[in-house]
Amino acid sequence: MSLHKNHPFHLVDCSPWPILGSLGAMITMTGLIKWFHLFKSDLFLLGLLITTLVMYQWWRDVVREGTFQGHHTFNVTMGLRWGMILFITSEIFFFISFFWGFFHNSLTPAIDIGMNWPPRGISPFNPIQIPLLNTLILLTSGLTVTWAHHSLMENNYKQTFQGLLLTIILGIYFTILQAYEYIEAPFTIADSVYGSSFFMATGFHGLHVIIGTTFLLVCLIRHYFYHFSSIHHFGFEAAAWYWHFVDVVWLFLYISIYWWGS
DSSP: OOSOOSSSOOOOOOOSHHHHHHHHHHHHHHHHHHHHHHOOOHHHHHHHHHHHHHHHHHHHHHHHHHHTSOOOOHHHHHHHHHHHHHHHHHHHHHHHHHHHHHHHHHHSOOGGGTTOSSOTTOOOOOTTSHHHHHHHHHHHHHHHHHHHHHHHHTTOHHHHHHHHHHHHHHHHHHHHHHHHHHHHOSSOTTSHHHHHHHHHHHHHHHHHHHHHHHHHHHHHHHHHTTOOOSSOOHHHHHHHHHHHHHHHHHHHHIIIIIIITO
């Protein structure tokens, strides 16, 4: 087969990862059902392991194609940019569904919960304690990731590394505080629609923080090995976009659920 091509796009080689990733996702979801009904998590953990290994190897291949093989041309990068934009847009609508449910129940509380919001018997969190601290942490992390991005565009290796490291530390700190808040919570996910709305919205946001922190950690490792340049660093840019999205969602969560909803 000829190695020459008359187009700027990257046609990927045959790969086992799509089919293996699909099988991993199917085993994970089947295992989740088994866990819920039979209280056995073995199949779920197996599916999670398969999915994690496939993700690692698939993205390793993407890094290799973009960094060492030069397949990420301008046109390919533009496609990746639009893919990331559409992905974040889909995530925005994912969170809109939680906000919709929250406001539907809080603005017109049903008779089932005593026509009160929060429902009688629920003690909400004080919004000026841990929630406010977490807000400051995420806002600060938005500044540090922007600092890292601008340093990278200016070819400042040291400050890019410092900015990324600080952002990751702040992300981990946020996750620890969120876990502590869950442990100390005076209500559970089973406590009426308030508990369901609170833990679903903040829980999925916490999951996104963990994913974003991992994304930035991978970028830090890649930066350490000089994978990025001032003009070719879309992997980092995508991570920064995702982190800013996580920041903005938290601001809406804090204002609506923690502050107004309490």
